[in-house]
Amino acid sequence: MPLSLKLASRNLFHDRLRFIATLVGIVFSVVLVMVQMGLYAGFGRMVTLMIDHATADLWIVSRGTNSMEDISQFDKNARDKVLAIDGVAEAIPLVIGFSDWHLPAGGERTAVFIVGSNPKDRGLQPWNIVEGTLDDLSSPNAVAVDRSYYERLGVTGIGSSAEINRQKVRVAAITDGIRSFTTMPYVFTEIDRARSYLDLPPTKISQLLVQIKPGADINRIRQDIQSNVTGVEVLTSNEFRDRSRSFWLFQTGAGAALWAGALLGVIVGTAILAQTLYSNTKEHLPEFAALRAIGCSNRYIFRVIRYQALLNAVLGFCIAAVIGAGVVHFTAKSALPIVITPVQVLVLFVLILLMCTVSAIVAIARVTRIDPVMVLTR
Amino acid sequence: MTEPILEAKNLTKTFGRGHVQVRAVDSASLSLAGGKLTLLMGPSGSGKTTLLSILGCMLTPSKGTLRVCGVSAEKAGREKLAEIRRTHIGFIFQSYHLFPTLTAAENIQLALDIRGENGREAEARSRKLLEKVGLARRAGAFPRELSGGEQQRVAIARAIVANPSVILADEPTAALDANNGRAVMSILSGLAKEHDSAVLVVSHDSRAVPFADRIIYIEDGTLMDEDPAERTRPARKNRQKN
Numbered sequence: 001m002p003l004s005l006k007l008a009s010r011n012l013f014h015d016r017l018r019f020i021a022t023l024v025g026i027v028f029s030v031v032l033v034m035v036q037m038g039l040y041a042g043f044g045r046m047v048t049l050m051i052d053h054a055t056a057d058l059w060i061v062s063r064g065t066n067s068m069e070d071i072s073q074f075d076k077n078a079r080d081k082v083l084a085i086d087g088v089a090e091a092i093p094l095v096i097g098f099s100d101w102h103l104p105a106g107g108e109r110t111a112v113f114i115v116g117s118n119p120k121d122r123g124l125q126p127w128n129i130v131e132g133t134l135d136d137l138s139s140p141n142a143v144a145v146d147r148s149y150y151e152r153l154g155v156t157g158i159g160s161s162a163e164i165n166r167q168k169v170r171v172a173a174i175t176d177g178i179r180s181f182t183t184m185p186y187v188f189t190e191i192d193r194a195r196s197y198l199d200l201p202p203t204k205i206s207q208l209l210v211q212i213k214p215g216a217d218i219n220r221i222r223q224d225i226q227s228n229v230t231g232v233e234v235l236t237s238n239e240f241r242d243r244s245r246s247f248w249l250f251q252t253g254a255g256a257a258l259w260a261g262a263l264l265g266v267i268v269g270t271a272i273l274a275q276t277l278y279s280n281t282k283e284h285l286p287e288f289a290a291l292r293a294i295g296c297s298n299r300y301i302f303r304v305i306r307y308q309a310l311l312n313a314v315l316g317f318c319i320a321a322v323i324g325a326g327v328v329h330f331t332a333k334s335a336l337p338i339v340i341t342p343v344q345v346l347v348l349f350v351l352i353l354l355m356c357t358v359s360a361i362v363a364i365a366r367v368t369r370i371d372p373v374m375v376l377t378r
Numbered sequence: 379m380t381e382p383i384l385e386a387k388n389l390t391k392t393f394g395r396g397h398v399q400v401r402a403v404d405s406a407s408l409s410l411a412g413g414k415l416t417l418l419m420g421p422s423g424s425g426k427t428t429l430l431s432i433l434g435c436m437l438t439p440s441k442g443t444l445r446v447c448g449v450s451a452e453k454a455g456r457e458k459l460a461e462i463r464r465t466h467i468g469f470i471f472q473s474y475h476l477f478p479t480l481t482a483a484e485n486i487q488l489a490l491d492i493r494g495e496n497g498r499e500a501e502a503r504s505r506k507l508l509e510k511v512g513l514a515r516r517a518g519a520f521p522r523e524l525s526g527g528e529q530q531r532v533a534i535a536r537a538i539v540a541n542p543s544v545i546l547a548d549e550p551t552a553a554l555d556a557n558n559g560r561a562v563m564s565i566l567s568g569l570a571k572e573h574d575s576a577v578l579v580v581s582h583d584s585r586a587v588p589f590a591d592r593i594i595y596i597e598d599g600t601l602m603d604e605d606p607a608e609r610t611r612p613a614r615k616n617r618q619k620n
Contacts, residue, residue: 003484003491010479290475293436294536295464296492297457372436375471376427376548 004300008307011284022276026316027323029269030352034324036262037348038338040255042331045339046181047248048241050115054124056209057218059240060091060225060232066251067244069113069182071097073204078229082208085224087216092123093205095191097198098184102163103154110152112164113184116194123209126188131158132173137190142172148333149185164197179335181248210234266355274359277309281363286375293372305363309356317352321345381448382409383543383576384433389442391428391599402428403439404599410544410576415567417590418580425599426580427548433578434467434546435459447543464493468537468575470547470566474529476521482508482532483517489536507535511565527558534565538573545569545577551586563589 012019045052050068051059060082062072073095082091095116100109117123119137126134126144136142143164145153153162160171164187173188180186195202212221218236225234235243249255281288288301324340331338391403402425410416420426431437432444435451436459444451447466451459463469476485486504490496508517511531513524521529530550537545547566551559563579567589570577579586587593595602 003487003496006484007477007480007488014479284477286473286475287477290469290471291488291492292460293434293463293471293475294469294489294492295460295462295467297460297464300492373427373431375469375473375475376431376436 004303005307008304009311011280011304012308012311015280015283018276018280022272022312023316023319025272025276026269026312026352027320029265029272029355030316030320030348031323031327032265032268033262033351034320034340034344034348035327035338036258036265037344038324038328038340039336040249040258040262041341041344042337042339043181043254043258044245044249046179046336047244049178049181050124051237051241051244053127054209054237055122055211056092056124056237057212058210058222058225059235059237060208060210060229061206061235061240063231063233065233065243066247068240069096069244071206073200073206074229074232076203076205078232079205079208081228082210082225085221085228087213087221088210089213089216090121090123090209090211092117092121092209092211093191094124094207094209095194095198095200095204096206097194097200099164099187099197101153101169101185101187102166107154111184112153112187113180113182114164114194114197115186115188116191116197117188118191122211126173126175126178126186128176128178129173130176134173136172137188139170139172141168141170141193142189143169143193144173144175144188145171145185146175146178148177148179152185165199167196169197177333181336183335266351269352270355270359273309273312273356274362276312277305277359277363278366280308281305281366285366285370288367289370289372289374292370293375298368301367302364305360305367306357309360310353313352313356317349382411383447384408384410384578385445386433387443389429389432389439389444391425391432391437392440402599403432405442406596406599406601407442408433408594408601410578412543412574412576413570414591415570415577415579415589417586417593418578418596419582419593420596422582424596426596428599429596429601430546430548430578430580434469435462464540466543468540468542468545470530470533470537470545470550472549472552474521474526474533476529476532476536478521481518481520482513482524482528485521485532486536486539489539493540495540503539504535507539508532511535525558526553527555527561530554530558530562531565534562534569538569538575541573543575545575547577547579547581549581549583550579551581551583556585559583559585 062074065072076093079091079093082088097114099112099114101112102109119134137144155171158171162169178186212218222234291301327338328340386408389403389406393400393402406429418426432439446462449462451462480488483504486507487500490500505517508514511534513528513531516524516528550562554562563586566577566579569575
């Protein structure tokens with residue numbers, strides 16, 4: 001181990017209480033940033049959950065649609081126009097909207113988000129079905145709900161019944177892990193039934209999921225749809241994802257709040273680190289001055305301080321990473337899971353290195369001003 | 379005549395301005411030759427520390443010139459001055475100034491590490507020097523585990539590990555008892571002879587006198603030389619006893 005690194009580590013570990021306090025501060029700051037980033041990523045993933053599980057090359061939505069949850073509609077005859085375009089293999093209609101779920105036996109109402117599509121189509125169907133089958137949704141009054149909402153919906157499993165828009169519904173399939181970021185449970189059903197639950201006329205649809213034939217030119221098809229169907233926008237899945245994320249994360253202010261929290265974590269962490277490095281350097285000022293007096297270059301002393309910052313960063317990061325893994329594990333099944341990807345971990349590590357570099361500047365600035373003469377006067 | 383290792387001409391250092399100006403060192407000229415231990419003595423506030431700071435290339439004089447091993451310290455920046463110190467000068471301080479988090483051996487190695495010398499060779503050299511100052515068995519001890527005399531001996535080893543031509547010691551015996559003070563002065567005197575180094579010791583301590591080849595007095599910033607032959611005989615006898 002280089003002597004400068006040994007000196008840095010001994011200086012750090014010398015005052016254990018201060019070192020522990022520093023680590024706690026760093027870990028708190030990193031965990032805060034990690035959680036905020038994880039919430040951001042988790043939220044970003046949840047808002048595109050439906051788009052991610054749909055099979056579509058292109059999405060046709062009403063002009064000005066902000067997100068998947070935008071309930072504006074257009075005429076279903078658009079589908080015929082789209083199918084007439086060369087290269088289009090399928091155009092699957094989707095009906096979505098908000099309604100009320102009445103708990104059985106005159107219980108309370110709960111807002112739900114209806115997703116209606118033809119069970120035979122491969123557009124957007126419930127996934128992770130753990131009880132019942134997709135075909136069961138073809139039976140009268142059949143709906144699929146997620147088991148995480150049992151209590152909320154007042155159901156106990158397959159066969160449970162309730163009412164939506166004064167119409168009887170029967171739970172025919174159960175999914176696992178399809179949670180909504182709006183806190184309103186998703187209810188999957190057949191498309192015509194969805195219209196009746198939402199009081200929509202039979203001529204209306206919410207979205208069209210376009211699948212194109214292999215080798216077809218997606219840009220040309222997109223232009224053709226745009227010029228043949230009025231009042232709609234044609235988006236690729238990625239564009240629709242970006243638009244949904246942008247709407248929920250930025251236009252609603254939710255993302256900004258998460259970023260503000262992360263920024264706060266960075267500021268707090270940097271301040272703690274800077275304060276510790278500064279006081280540690282100040283405590284060893286006579287020794288650093290003695291080093292300067294015996295001819296040590298400033299660069300050598302900076303290296304010692306940088307090592308101290310780096311050690312703080314690496315140790316703080318490792319502890320925070322373990323806590324972060326626990327947080328990810330415990331929130332995995334929650335309404336808003338914290339998602340931490342390898343890229344985020346890397347970003348976080350770079351961020352903490354940056355924090356440490358910035359915080360070392362204060363200590364380095366102090367050392368730069370050391371007058372070696374002080375060793376003769378003390 | 380041998381070329382002086384350190385040569386200062388007309389060094390003047392003033393602090394403050396106008397009517398509050400203080401002349402801490404006044405036209406001091408001094409040459410230090412190899413193989414000699416020079417003692418710089420004077421009352422408190424006489425300018426000893428200021429002169430030592432200038433001779434040690436830590437403080438820039440207001441006037442005058444300084445050459446260390448032929449290298450001029452004139453107009454040198456902070457890093458250049460540090461380089462002169464690193465290359466030619468070894469320092470011993472009154473309060474030792476050892477790193478409390480490093481062992482005795484590591485404190486000596488640190489002086490080599492800042493010069494880019496490290497590894498096993500540096501380790502071996504530091505242990506050899508500890509042996510020389512009689513602390514071979516204390517290599518792994520931290521400064522808090524060493525007595526004042528032992529700490530000062532580690533500081534001496536640190537100062538000489540890079541074989542400097544000039545050794546500057548600031549009150550090296552001030553914090554030590556009589557025996558340790560004599561031991562430290564004996565080591566410094568031996569270093570001047572063995573390594574042909576120019577050793578300058580700043581001291582109030584009359585116990586240091588017998589070890590000096592030359593004594594310089596400073597008062598109100600002005601130097602006054604004294605021929606060692608004029609010193610009292612009992613002092614010389616004391617040194618011989620030791």
